[in-house]
Amino acid sequence: MDRFDDIWKNRFNEESLEDSDWNTPDDKVWEGIIPHVVPAKDSRPFWLIWIFLMIISVLLILILIANKENQITSVSIDSYSSLVLDSKEFNSRTVDFKVISTPSKKGINQNNLVYTPKEKLPINVSPSDPFILNTISTYLKSKTKTFFRNKYLTDETSMDINYIKPEKSISLVPLPTENFILNDKNENKFTEEYPELISSLDLFLSLEKSALILPDSKARKVNRFFLGVEAGATLWNHKISKDYTSDLALFDFNYQNSWGWQTSVSLGYNLNQYIGVIANFQYDQIETTSGHNSNLKYSIQEEQGINNQLNGYALNLATPYGLSGATFNFNRSQTLATDEVNLVVDFSSRHSIKNFSLPIGTVIYPFGRSKSIIPTLSVGFGLNYLAQITNKIQSIETHHDHIKYDDSGSATFVSPVLEKWHFDYRLGLGLKYKLRKGLHLQIKYDWVRGVSPIFKQNIYETRISRHQVSLGLTRSITP
Amino acid sequence: MDKQTESIILIKKALKGNQQAFHKLYNVYKNSLFLVCLRYGKDRNIAQDYLQDAFVNIFKNLKQFDLNKGDFGPWARKITVNACLADIRKNTLYSVNITKAEQVESSDVSALSQLSLKEMLDHIQKLPYGYRTVFNMYVIDGYSHKEIAAALNISISTSKSQLMKARKVLQKKVTFKQNNYTQEHG
Numbered sequence: 001m002d003r004f005d006d007i008w009k010n011r012f013n014e015e016s017l018e019d020s021d022w023n024t025p026d027d028k029v030w031e032g033i034i035p036h037v038v039p040a041k042d043s044r045p046f047w048l049i050w051i052f053l054m055i056i057s058v059l060l061i062l063i064l065i066a067n068k069e070n071q072i073t074s075v076s077i078d079s080y081s082s083l084v085l086d087s088k089e090f091n092s093r094t095v096d097f098k099v100i101s102t103p104s105k106k107g108i109n110q111n112n113l114v115y116t117p118k119e120k121l122p123i124n125v126s127p128s129d130p131f132i133l134n135t136i137s138t139y140l141k142s143k144t145k146t147f148f149r150n151k152y153l154t155d156e157t158s159m160d161i162n163y164i165k166p167e168k169s170i171s172l173v174p175l176p177t178e179n180f181i182l183n184d185k186n187e188n189k190f191t192e193e194y195p196e197l198i199s200s201l202d203l204f205l206s207l208e209k210s211a212l213i214l215p216d217s218k219a220r221k222v223n224r225f226f227l228g229v230e231a232g233a234t235l236w237n238h239k240i241s242k243d244y245t246s247d248l249a250l251f252d253f254n255y256q257n258s259w260g261w262q263t264s265v266s267l268g269y270n271l272n273q274y275i276g277v278i279a280n281f282q283y284d285q286i287e288t289t290s291g292h293n294s295n296l297k298y299s300i301q302e303e304q305g306i307n308n309q310l311n312g313y314a315l316n317l318a319t320p321y322g323l324s325g326a327t328f329n330f331n332r333s334q335t336l337a338t339d340e341v342n343l344v345v346d347f348s349s350r351h352s353i354k355n356f357s358l359p360i361g362t363v364i365y366p367f368g369r370s371k372s373i374i375p376t377l378s379v380g381f382g383l384n385y386l387a388q389i390t391n392k393i394q395s396i397e398t399h400h401d402h403i404k405y406d407d408s409g410s411a412t413f414v415s416p417v418l419e420k421w422h423f424d425y426r427l428g429l430g431l432k433y434k435l436r437k438g439l440h441l442q443i444k445y446d447w448v449r450g451v452s453p454i455f456k457q458n459i460y461e462t463r464i465s466r467h468q469v470s471l472g473l474t475r476s477i478t479p
Numbered sequence: 480m481d482k483q484t485e486s487i488i489l490i491k492k493a494l495k496g497n498q499q500a501f502h503k504l505y506n507v508y509k510n511s512l513f514l515v516c517l518r519y520g521k522d523r524n525i526a527q528d529y530l531q532d533a534f535v536n537i538f539k540n541l542k543q544f545d546l547n548k549g550d551f552g553p554w555a556r557k558i559t560v561n562a563c564l565a566d567i568r569k570n571t572l573y574s575v576n577i578t579k580a581e582q583v584e585s586s587d588v589s590a591l592s593q594l595s596l597k598e599m600l601d602h603i604q605k606l607p608y609g610y611r612t613v614f615n616m617y618v619i620d621g622y623s624h625k626e627i628a629a630a631l632n633i634s635i636s637t638s639k640s641q642l643m644k645a646r647k648v649l650q651k652k653v654t655f656k657q658n659n660y661t662q663e664h665g
Contacts, residue, residue, distance in 0.1 A: 004646065007591050012514065017510055029527050032531045
């Protein structure tokens with residue numbers, strides 16, 4: 001057949017083609033193209049750039065904060081003290097600190113700051129931890145310690161305590177400690193026997209914008225890493241391009257957004273009291289259905305045999321993941337009045353989806369991490385791998401009494417043009433409830449928006465937006 | 480200025496948003512691409528719909544065309560074929576009843592050589608859509624049976640059988656026309 005084929009091929013591939021009426025399209029063709037010629041602004045690059053800039057900005061801020069927190073200025077040791085706080089609001093806490101200063105600043109009378117503990121105990125907290133600072137201020141304000149309140153504390157000073165300025169002259173650092181319970185019974189004892197401690201505290205509280213620095217990071221026993229596990233429900237919202245849905249409207253194309261479930265494990269690192277970074281490994285599994293209507297012809301001439309009254313078909317089924325080729329049989333049960341029957345057929349397909357995600361981002365604690373209930377905000381982006389879409393013919397309704405779908409064969413079919421790797425950005429809101437030290441119960445909602453499609457074929461595409469609700473546990477860990 | 484150079488200049492202008500460049504580009508390629516559409520569509524109206532879809536896709540994807548590498552003509556033609564196939568696929572009336580392939584006898588091709596392009600096109604357009612699509616893809620556009628099977632979601636054997644049938648029908652038509660011509664002109 002080579003010669004036969006060559007003639008056809010050569011004639012239709014000739015470069016020179018004489019213009020005639022039959023091979024010149026009407027002017028209306030161009031008129032139909034004009035609306036598409038004006039280059040539409042593609043919003044995707046803008047969004048990608050926006051997300052990229054946002055992530056870079058957040059990371060820069062985090063790096064700056066982290067560096068600032070770890071900055072150490074030159075200091076000299078003048079004295080050291082310790083204080084054990086006991087309040088109804090918090091468990092008993094031992095605050096171990098010493099007041100240090102650069103010799104030249106603010107004319108501090110260093111003689112008043114000398115205090116020597118009777119015995120040394122292990123370090124167990126960091127006074128630079130805002131939780132402890134809050135504890136100090138809250139305790140001192142809430143207790144009937146008029147001595148402290150009247151002499152040293154106002155709302156402004158409590159704010160000063162939380163204000164961290166490393167370049168200032170005074171620093172508070174952890175030290176070995178001795179236990180001292182500050183309560184109503186021993187208030188006099190405290191003030192009488194520990195005048196140096198009061199002086200130190202006086203100095204500390206009276207210095208505006210005092211600096212709180214940890215000179216030795218090894219001395220800090222703060223668990224900044226945390227692990228989390230969570231599981232919950234997820235809604236996959238298929239964002240199918242208008243071109244695709246409008247083109248398939250003729251066939252009553254329909255689809256459903258369906259709930260599924262998701263689970264994830266996470267590893268995070270809290271940079272400070274307010275911001276952390278987090279990475280998740282997430283698995284989603286959902287099921288959805290789609291359907292459309294097609295006209296098919298059953299022909300007795302095309303049956304597979306005298307005793308095998310089947311017609312086999314290969315047909316593209318419309319799905320949210322593109323037109324996917326399926327094969328199936330129709331079975332004739334009785335003699336027909338005519339050799340051919342035109343059928344109006346309703347197809348319904350079920351799609352099972354398995355997807356892995358690797359989201360990374362930042363978690364923000366707007367009110368810090370020291371409360372029992374911790375609100376959280378999160379922002380990040382995710383790399384997704386579409387592990388599997390299994391398509392299965394769920395039902396075929398022929399609307400004919402004697403010609404029915406024969407479901408004895410394989411009902412699965414393949415989506416041919418999937419984008420295995422796809423990307424998203426995500427925003428989250430959550431609440432953490434402290435069960436015990438280092439262990440939190442977390443409830444969270446995430447909104448996930450796909451920035452790249454999971455199916456793309458010419459101008460047709462489908463992206464996924466997700467709504468996720470999850471419940472989980474997070475635990476602080478020490479690497 | 481040759482067609483390729485002219486195309487590159489027009490594409491560059493079009494990418495900058497010059498609407499006249501789009502129109503000129505359309506005028507340069509409309510007839511050759513319309514011929515592709517005429518082969519895949521059964522009549523002129525359908526072919527014009529294909530052509531419109533094809534140019535919309537070409538213009539939407541113009542940024543993806545590598546000016547340094549490829550010839551614009553084949554690239555545009557490939558998009559045009561894809562636009563035709565997309566429309567054929569979208570029209571889910573397209574279904575291929577699976578039947579056994581038939582053997583086709585070889586024949587004298589001299590009659591075929593005497594046909595005009597328009598006459599050849601008429602023969603293709605009168606083929607059933609399944610035959611027409613596979614014949615166009617395999618014989619004229621150079622797709623393999625494997626590629627055709629993937630593009631149309633049919634089996635390779637179905638693609639082969641459709642091609643066989645298409646050839647057989649075309650041979651009959653050409654031979655019939657030749658016989659008529661011989662009888663009429665002595």
